[in-house]
Amino acid sequence: MQNIDYTQLLQDLTEEYRLRNPRSAAMDEKARQYLVDGGSHAIRLLQPFPPRITWARGAWLRDEDGHHLLDYWQGHLGNLLGHNPEVITATLGAAFEAGVGLQTGMTEGLQIECAQILCQQTGAERVRFTTSGTLATMYAIWLGRAYTGRDLIMKVGGGWHGAHPWGLTGVSYRDEYQGVETEGLTEAIADEVLVTRFNDPGILSDHFKQYGERIACFIVEPFIGAGGSIPATQEYLETARQMTEQYGSILILDEVISGFRFRAGDVGALYGVRPDLAVFGKIIGGGMPVAAVAGRADLMEQVGRAKNHKVKFSGGTYSAHPASLLATKTILNHLVAQEAEIYPRLAAFGEQTRRTFEAAFIQEGILARCTGGESEVLPGSSLFRIHFPFRDDLLINTPEIAFDPRVCDVQLSQNVLGLAWLLEDVHMLHSHGAVSSVHAEAELAFLEQASRRVARRVKAGIDSARIS
Numbered sequence: 001m002q003n004i005d006y007t008q009l010l011q012d013l014t015e016e017y018r019l020r021n022p023r024s025a026a027m028d029e030k031a032r033q034y035l036v037d038g039g040s041h042a043i044r045l046l047q048p049f050p051p052r053i054t055w056a057r058g059a060w061l062r063d064e065d066g067h068h069l070l071d072y073w074q075g076h077l078g079n080l081l082g083h084n085p086e087v088i089t090a091t092l093g094a095a096f097e098a099g100v101g102l103q104t105g106m107t108e109g110l111q112i113e114c115a116q117i118l119c120q121q122t123g124a125e126r127v128r129f130t131t132s133g134t135l136a137t138m139y140a141i142w143l144g145r146a147y148t149g150r151d152l153i154m155k156v157g158g159g160w161h162g163a164h165p166w167g168l169t170g171v172s173y174r175d176e177y178q179g180v181e182t183e184g185l186t187e188a189i190a191d192e193v194l195v196t197r198f199n200d201p202g203i204l205s206d207h208f209k210q211y212g213e214r215i216a217c218f219i220v221e222p223f224i225g226a227g228g229s230i231p232a233t234q235e236y237l238e239t240a241r242q243m244t245e246q247y248g249s250i251l252i253l254d255e256v257i258s259g260f261r262f263r264a265g266d267v268g269a270l271y272g273v274r275p276d277l278a279v280f281g282k283i284i285g286g287g288m289p290v291a292a293v294a295g296r297a298d299l300m301e302q303v304g305r306a307k308n309h310k311v312k313f314s315g316g317t318y319s320a321h322p323a324s325l326l327a328t329k330t331i332l333n334h335l336v337a338q339e340a341e342i343y344p345r346l347a348a349f350g351e352q353t354r355r356t357f358e359a360a361f362i363q364e365g366i367l368a369r370c371t372g373g374e375s376e377v378l379p380g381s382s383l384f385r386i387h388f389p390f391r392d393d394l395l396i397n398t399p400e401i402a403f404d405p406r407v408c409d410v411q412l413s414q415n416v417l418g419l420a421w422l423l424e425d426v427h428m429l430h431s432h433g434a435v436s437s438v439h440a441e442a443e444l445a446f447l448e449q450a451s452r453r454v455a456r457r458v459k460a461g462i463d464s465a466r467i468s
């Protein structure tokens, strides 16, 4: 099953997609006259052009060509309650109706309420809000460096923390990591970043033994998202906590994906691991641009007056924006109040969704495996990533394995399937997604039919392809 040439299948899918989406195609022509590649976020810009969305509600989207798309991308995995949930839109609508909600550039009570909930639900002592996960992880790194007076940042290979200078090292793996993955920064940035391997406590310990005195902070996702939808093992996170303590380094848990996804709080708690700093984003914004750094008071205080604003985690015209924080307060309260119903339901539908994907491909003789499900630590999960391993016994526990074209059919999962799903009115990016709390039986039934057709189509494409 290796090295399948998908050129013909991709051409057929592209052709069909063009015919099926004339309005989105025409809009793309225009978009590219004004926007680079027709948009503002590379991974949204599907080739040959993205479907342009006109409406989004619950599990569904509608596009310019009138297709109703079952969506598993759910706003970059931010929409835990589905698109435009009424609990949020009604609250924001009422605020706007009352003539408030837009930018004030002042400080109000909402911030206190949001920070209080975050502290109560995560064990953090202080919070500061900003507008994106990228900024939040960057500031958390600065805090770690300033506090320790050290310069080395350790991160996990394949871990995505946003496009800031240190986040752009050690993301894409092609036999090795390639240094800084953008032009416009100095290569010296790469020397400040030590890349370690996810879920490998042995290598982690070795890195600490060798460089521990220089490591300011170790930033890691407890559930690696872009790196393959893989939970950390208990042993790995425990080792991370133990080693950072031993060497006086700061442990930053990047919970931008995992925060409030598995419970109404951080996922570190499920591991019994309390980080020095945690970063939240996505879900906590309730569909608005909010992110937060939350953690130990003595660390966080470096941004404040007591420490003479030593770390300039500050500025941000739209930081702690009133409408955004109203959405944050609303969703956090909702998740806390409904925790016992929402999370088991997400886990149950998540599991059925993963099984549905796998079964459809396996029925066609294509080995498929979904990562992202329950683990020794996680009681269940709404996340998934579909992989096509070449061997049944392959353990997909690191990004390097998940995206190694020698062991998994990465071309199929990353490049071919997006269009194949869309032709069946299902949307996800790079075979990666999540169910929301409103994905239900009807969506599962729809998905089952769609998956069967996609799998049949892929099988036919593989059969007629030249196998090199």
Ligand code: PMP
Pocket (backbone or CB within 6 Å): 076, 131, 132, 133, 134, 135, 137, 160, 161, 162, 163, 221, 225, 226, 254, 255, 256, 257, 281, 282, 291
């Ligand atoms: N950390 C993680 C784990 C993420 O998945 C992301 C975004 N996908 C970020 C940080 C960056 O967040 P944002 O896109 O809000 O800047």
